Amino acid sequence: MTGTRRPAPAIRLAGAELGWVLVNSGILLVDKPQGITSHDVVSRVRKAAGTRKVGHAGTLDPMATGLLVTGINSSTRLLTFLVGLDKTYAATIRLGVSTASDDADGEVVTVTDASSVDEPSLLRGIEALTGDILQVPTTVSAIKVDGKRAYALAREGVEVELTARPVTVTRFELLARRDVVVDGSAVVDLDVIVDCTSGTYVRALARDLGGGLGVGGHLTALRRTRIGPFDVADAAELEGVDVAAHLLPPSGVARRLFDVFEMTAQQTIDLGHGKKLPVVRSDDPGPIAAITPDGRLAGLVSVTRGIVRPIVNFPTDEVSS
Template sequence: MRSAVSSGILLVDKPQGITSHDVVARTRRLAGTRRVGHAGTLDPMATGLLILGVNSSTRLLTFLVGQDKEYVATIRLGQTTSTDDAEGDPVVTADPDTVAAVDDGSIASGIQALTGAISQVPSSVSAIKVDGKRAYALVRAGEDVVLKPRPVTISTFELLARREVGGFLDLDVRVECTSGTYIRALARDLGASLGVGGHLTALRRTRIGPFTVADAPALENLDVAASLIGPADAASVLFPTLTLTEQAATDLGHGKRIDATGLGTIPEPGDDGLYAAVDPARRLVGLVRVTDGVAKSAVNFPPDEPEQNTSTEAAAE
């Protein structure tokens, strides 16, 4: 028998070659609970930060998915692929002399054109749903999929290094962007603008909102209980905090509105107008909104109850 851990957020450094669901499945076994979810899928080729929620803290994942993200990546100029990354089949390969002629100024101009608020067409093999089906599933079934462009913001698109590799030109880059941005699409579009084609050969997510991969243990070294960030601590990183009295915490937990004017200075609200409301023992009671000095719960966080019969096999389902 394996006892279930309490609620919290986990930062995990995902290795290459496995899916985000594989990480969730392993964490379920380690944590002894099936209530594990993740915020933001990483492709099997990608490595880096994956944020997991355990037990009631899965409710926080909704507020993590939309956070800005940071990546370091390698873009290969000189070849397009069927998936816009190294996992796809080569489609068009440019003449090596043409690739070698691409100069730093042209690369800088191409990167600048893809920086800021842009309209991006996601990769056709993305997980976006088309008529209820994943785009990648339709592509694998032989259908021609063209997705609609969507607005994204690339706040940073920085060239770190360039090198010639076997007739191609590899660019190491750092990207900071809004949620929903496809780095594969940036590689594809940069290559297209330079007339040589391009695709992604490496991708590592280094940040989601305020959380960084530097604080994330590798999956093979993951100690769930030791690595859990408590719900109150995680929510207080994401939102300004209101510290409740015991009575206010009880009332809020019962769905009542509470007078926030007696809780001290009320800071400016966070995203979606939310505050993290914690009790005197630093338990997260909920996320609240304050209007005219009255706080009302938007999301409740009841105490986690231990699961029964949390065997390794049952938790892995």
């Protein structure tokens, strides 16, 4: 029928004790294990959820572990608004060794005795990399240069020069220091916590800290523990993940991220038909979560001159059973 919107197809999952469960859309927090790519995680979630429409917000390198936010079906539309959230990382930096990729997966470039690095110099180096800084991303990154990923160009032997970008490191805290000998060389391992804006490379912090101290440095471990309001403690293990049991409804996610516009039944109908919604509300570019009387996310909207305008609409496909 003309003007009738078909609901998104449901995913049918075998719940452990619930029998068959219908899952249409939602956000799934995954604790990514080491040694696989973020795309590998998406592939496994697709298989577990029985749908091709799965995406993620914010890539993690194969070496890294921790929180990866994935979206299923129409909730992939929310991922755009999750990518830019601030993040927290737990990391280990090794001073005295620099690598081509600024992490443990790269070829060793230089080895320098780091035993002379004293505590005051170390703390000054950390302080210099805290706050609003200009950071040159690591060469082996997903940044595009002339239409190609920097890491792909590096693998081809092309010398890549990336431009420094403004980032903010709100916390760069030293938790522990260990002076150790590795392969006959005196190195220093640092356990740190980093709070930073999206687009910050912790690998580059390791590189720049070691470079500033004159001994080189790289990342040996990285774990993302937070993205915005989402914590890795609430994430599901990827192996044998029960998607239905861990899926967060889009309305709940939107309420945690945005201001809320609680709609009446008539406003819900009108918004679905693309009509203008006059409201007594200050102008707000949004996103504002438009929530229906029964608690579903109808869309993300803005308010201009007392009129609600859609940014993105969502099908009525919350989690159901």
